[in-house]
Amino acid sequence: MRKSLWLVLVVAGLLALMAATPWLSAPPAVRTLSAAGEFDALRAKDRLARVLGEQRPHPADTVASDEVRDRLVAELRSMGLQPRVDDRFACNRLFKQRGVSCARVRNVLVTVGPANGRHLLINSHYDSVPVGPGASDAGMGVATMLEVASLLRDRPLGRPVTFLFNEGEELGLVGARAFLEGDPLNRQVDSLINLEARGTTGPVNMFETSVPNAAAVRVFAETVRAPVASSLAVSAYKQIPNYTDVNTFEDRRWLTLNFAPIGNETRYHSPGDDLAGMDPATLQHMGDQVLSVASRLASRPAPVASGSGSEILFMTMAPFGLVTMPMWVGVVAAAGLGIVLLIAVVRRRAWLAVPALLVAVVGGAAVAWLGLSIVGALREGQFWRAQPAASELAVYAGVIAVGLALVGLMRRTDIGRLRAGFWLLFVALGAGLTALASGALIYFILPPAVFALGLLAARWWKPAETVAAVLAAIVLYLTLGGMLGLLEDLLNSGPLWLFAIFGALVLLPWLIEAKPLLEGARRGRLLAALAGFAALAWVPAALAPAYSADRQQQWTLQYVVDPAQRQPVWSVVNDRKALPAAWRRFGDWRLGTVEALGRRQRWIAPAPPVGGLMPARALAVEATSAPGGRRVQLRIQANGADSVSITAPANANVRALGVPGQVRAVAAKEGSGVYSLTCTGRSCDGQIVELLIGPEPVQLTVVGTRWALPAAAAPLKAAQPRFARAQYLPDATVLISRLRL
Incomplete structure (x- = not known):
C-alpha cells in the first residue's frame, strides 16, 4: 500500500513537471519602473498604439498602410529623428516556393550615430496581413525599434x-528586396538584427543566425541576460517552409541575429493580433535583448566578419543561461560518450534494455496517437485549441503508463541495466536527430555525460551512480524539457503525438528510478491500473471547450466565382470541424477543394450569383523569342481586386517571373505545386508583368482577390460560431479567369 501511494505521488509529480516545462523559458516580468537608459516596454507599447491608430489591417500599398506610415514618420520626428521614405516597385522570389511576389513598397529609414562607418541594420516590417492589425507581427518589432x-x-x-x-514583408519579403536592390545604404551594412513574430506571448527566441554562427553567437551569449535560444531551433528552422527577411539578406553574409516570440499562435495572422493580445513581458524581453546586442555591435567600428569562423552549439539551460560548445567538441564528446555507454551495456549484459526502452518511446507515441484519434473522432477539429495543456498532459500520461508498464514487466532487468541501456539509446537517438539537424547535438551531451561520470565515480563510491542518474535526469529536464516547452508552442496545431517522443526521453530516467515501487505488484493489476490511468487522462481533454475568446477557431469565409464551374460557391476554411447544424439552411455543404485555390480542403456549398463583379484579367501585350522559349508580357487589369495572382500548372515550363527589369528565376526544384506571380496593392492595376516560359502552350489561371465579402454573405457571417475568426486567409471575394498563351 505504501509503495502504491509513493507511486501515485511520483506520477503526479512527473505530470506537474511536464506541465511546468513552458516556465523553463518564460520571459522576465515587466519592469513597472525602468531606469534611465533601460528599455521601457510600457512606453514602447504606447508608441506602437499611436502608430497603429484604429488597429486596422494595413497590407502594403493600401490606404490603411499609408496612414500607419504617416503616423510612424510623425512618431520618429517627435523623437527628434529625421526619417526618410524610400518609394519603389519591387519583386522578390518566394523562398522555398515556385513563386514571385511584387508590390509597390515604401520603406521608412532613420539613422543614429556617427555619419561614417559600416552600419548596423535593425530591421522589422510595419505592414500587416489583410486579416489582422499586426500588433505583434511585426508591430512588436516596430515598437522595439522605436524605443x-x-x-x-x-x-x-x-x-x-x-x-x-520595411513594407511588404508579408507579401514575400518585398520590402527587404527593395532595400537591397534600390537603396544605396545597403552597401554600407555589415551586421543585422531582425525582428519578427509568430505569436503574441511567451519568450522571444533567438532562432536564426548567420552561417557560420560563431561570431553572432558569441555576441549574443556575452550580452543577453535572459537568453532563450537553441542551435536545434536554428537547424530545424531551415527545414520548415517558413521564412523571414533574413532569407533575402542572407546572400550578403552579414553578421545576423533573428528574434521572434512564438507563444499563442492562435492570434497570429488574425484579428486577434491586436494590442490587447500582446504580452508586455514579451515586448520587454525582445527590447532588452535588442538593446543589449545593438549597444554591443554599435560600440565598435565593425564586428568580426560572419564569413569566417566555426560553428557553435548552444542551448538555454534554466536557470544558468546559455550553454555553448564548439561543434567539434560536441562531436568528440558524443563519440566518447557512446563508447563509454556501449562498454557499460556490454559489461552489464544490458542489450535487452536498449530495444525494450525504444519500444517504450515508440509505444508512448502510439498510445498518444490512439488517444488523439479517439477523442478527435468524437469531437473533430482542433479540440485542444483553447486548452492545449489538457491534451499535452494526456499525451505525457500515456508515456508514463507505457514506461511504467515496461519497467514493471522487466523484472529480471535491474536498474543498473536499464540506466545504461537508456543512456546508450539516448545518445544513439541524438546521433540520428543530429544527422537531420546538426544543432540538436547539444541536447544529447550534458545529461549522459553526468551519468557517465557517475559510472566512473561508482568504482570508489557505489552510491555515485544513483546520484548521477538523478542529476542527469534533472539536467535532461532543464535542457530538453525546456525545448519541449517551446516545441509545444511551435506545434500547437499538431501533430501532438510528436510530444510523446521527446516526453519519453525526458520521463524515462525518472520512471527507471521508480522501478523499486513496482516490485511485488501483480502484472494484471498493474497493467489494468496503468491502462485506466492512460484512458482517464484524456477525460479533461475530451470535456474542455475546444475554443475560447482568446484561442478561437480558424474560420475564413470566401465567395468564389470560377467560370469553369456551373455556379459560384461559398467556401469555409477551418480546421475541418463540421459546420454548425444551423448552416444547413445556407446550402448542401461538402468537404472538398477549389481547383484554382490549391489542394487545401474546405467546406463548399453552392452560392447565389452576385451582380456587378468583374474578375481580374491578364491581357497579353507582347511576346518575343527567348533562349529555350518565349518572353511574354501581360498587363494586369485588377477590376477592383486587392491582390492578383497569375498561376501556371506544376508541369509547365516556367523559368522566370516578375516585372520588366526585375524578372526572378524560379527553379522547379525549389518546391512543388503551381508556379505563381502575385501582385498586391493599388499599383498593380495596369502593371506590366513578364514571364519567361517554354515554347509549349500554357494555360494561366488569374485569381483576383477582394478583401471583402458581397452583401449576400451577411447572413452567413451572422451565423458564424461565437469563438471563430479568420486566420491566415481573409474573408474575401475571389474571382477567377483564364488565359492561354
Whole structure:
C-alpha cells in the first residue's frame, strides 16, 4: 500500500513537471519602473498604439498602410529623428516556393550615430496581413525599434545604426528586396538584427543566425541576460517552409541575429493580433535583448566578419543561461560518450534494455496517437485549441503508463541495466536527430555525460551512480524539457503525438528510478491500473471547450466565382470541424477543394450569383523569342481586386517571373505545386508583368482577390460560431479567369 501511494505521488509529480516545462523559458516580468537608459516596454507599447491608430489591417500599398506610415514618420520626428521614405516597385522570389511576389513598397529609414562607418541594420516590417492589425507581427518589432532608437540616439556610438521599417514583408519579403536592390545604404551594412513574430506571448527566441554562427553567437551569449535560444531551433528552422527577411539578406553574409516570440499562435495572422493580445513581458524581453546586442555591435567600428569562423552549439539551460560548445567538441564528446555507454551495456549484459526502452518511446507515441484519434473522432477539429495543456498532459500520461508498464514487466532487468541501456539509446537517438539537424547535438551531451561520470565515480563510491542518474535526469529536464516547452508552442496545431517522443526521453530516467515501487505488484493489476490511468487522462481533454475568446477557431469565409464551374460557391476554411447544424439552411455543404485555390480542403456549398463583379484579367501585350522559349508580357487589369495572382500548372515550363527589369528565376526544384506571380496593392492595376516560359502552350489561371465579402454573405457571417475568426486567409471575394498563351 505504501509503495502504491509513493507511486501515485511520483506520477503526479512527473505530470506537474511536464506541465511546468513552458516556465523553463518564460520571459522576465515587466519592469513597472525602468531606469534611465533601460528599455521601457510600457512606453514602447504606447508608441506602437499611436502608430497603429484604429488597429486596422494595413497590407502594403493600401490606404490603411499609408496612414500607419504617416503616423510612424510623425512618431520618429517627435523623437527628434529625421526619417526618410524610400518609394519603389519591387519583386522578390518566394523562398522555398515556385513563386514571385511584387508590390509597390515604401520603406521608412532613420539613422543614429556617427555619419561614417559600416552600419548596423535593425530591421522589422510595419505592414500587416489583410486579416489582422499586426500588433505583434511585426508591430512588436516596430515598437522595439522605436524605443531602442530613442535610447541609442543620445549615446556615443562607435558606428552608425540604421533602423529599417520595411513594407511588404508579408507579401514575400518585398520590402527587404527593395532595400537591397534600390537603396544605396545597403552597401554600407555589415551586421543585422531582425525582428519578427509568430505569436503574441511567451519568450522571444533567438532562432536564426548567420552561417557560420560563431561570431553572432558569441555576441549574443556575452550580452543577453535572459537568453532563450537553441542551435536545434536554428537547424530545424531551415527545414520548415517558413521564412523571414533574413532569407533575402542572407546572400550578403552579414553578421545576423533573428528574434521572434512564438507563444499563442492562435492570434497570429488574425484579428486577434491586436494590442490587447500582446504580452508586455514579451515586448520587454525582445527590447532588452535588442538593446543589449545593438549597444554591443554599435560600440565598435565593425564586428568580426560572419564569413569566417566555426560553428557553435548552444542551448538555454534554466536557470544558468546559455550553454555553448564548439561543434567539434560536441562531436568528440558524443563519440566518447557512446563508447563509454556501449562498454557499460556490454559489461552489464544490458542489450535487452536498449530495444525494450525504444519500444517504450515508440509505444508512448502510439498510445498518444490512439488517444488523439479517439477523442478527435468524437469531437473533430482542433479540440485542444483553447486548452492545449489538457491534451499535452494526456499525451505525457500515456508515456508514463507505457514506461511504467515496461519497467514493471522487466523484472529480471535491474536498474543498473536499464540506466545504461537508456543512456546508450539516448545518445544513439541524438546521433540520428543530429544527422537531420546538426544543432540538436547539444541536447544529447550534458545529461549522459553526468551519468557517465557517475559510472566512473561508482568504482570508489557505489552510491555515485544513483546520484548521477538523478542529476542527469534533472539536467535532461532543464535542457530538453525546456525545448519541449517551446516545441509545444511551435506545434500547437499538431501533430501532438510528436510530444510523446521527446516526453519519453525526458520521463524515462525518472520512471527507471521508480522501478523499486513496482516490485511485488501483480502484472494484471498493474497493467489494468496503468491502462485506466492512460484512458482517464484524456477525460479533461475530451470535456474542455475546444475554443475560447482568446484561442478561437480558424474560420475564413470566401465567395468564389470560377467560370469553369456551373455556379459560384461559398467556401469555409477551418480546421475541418463540421459546420454548425444551423448552416444547413445556407446550402448542401461538402468537404472538398477549389481547383484554382490549391489542394487545401474546405467546406463548399453552392452560392447565389452576385451582380456587378468583374474578375481580374491578364491581357497579353507582347511576346518575343527567348533562349529555350518565349518572353511574354501581360498587363494586369485588377477590376477592383486587392491582390492578383497569375498561376501556371506544376508541369509547365516556367523559368522566370516578375516585372520588366526585375524578372526572378524560379527553379522547379525549389518546391512543388503551381508556379505563381502575385501582385498586391493599388499599383498593380495596369502593371506590366513578364514571364519567361517554354515554347509549349500554357494555360494561366488569374485569381483576383477582394478583401471583402458581397452583401449576400451577411447572413452567413451572422451565423458564424461565437469563438471563430479568420486566420491566415481573409474573408474575401475571389474571382477567377483564364488565359492561354
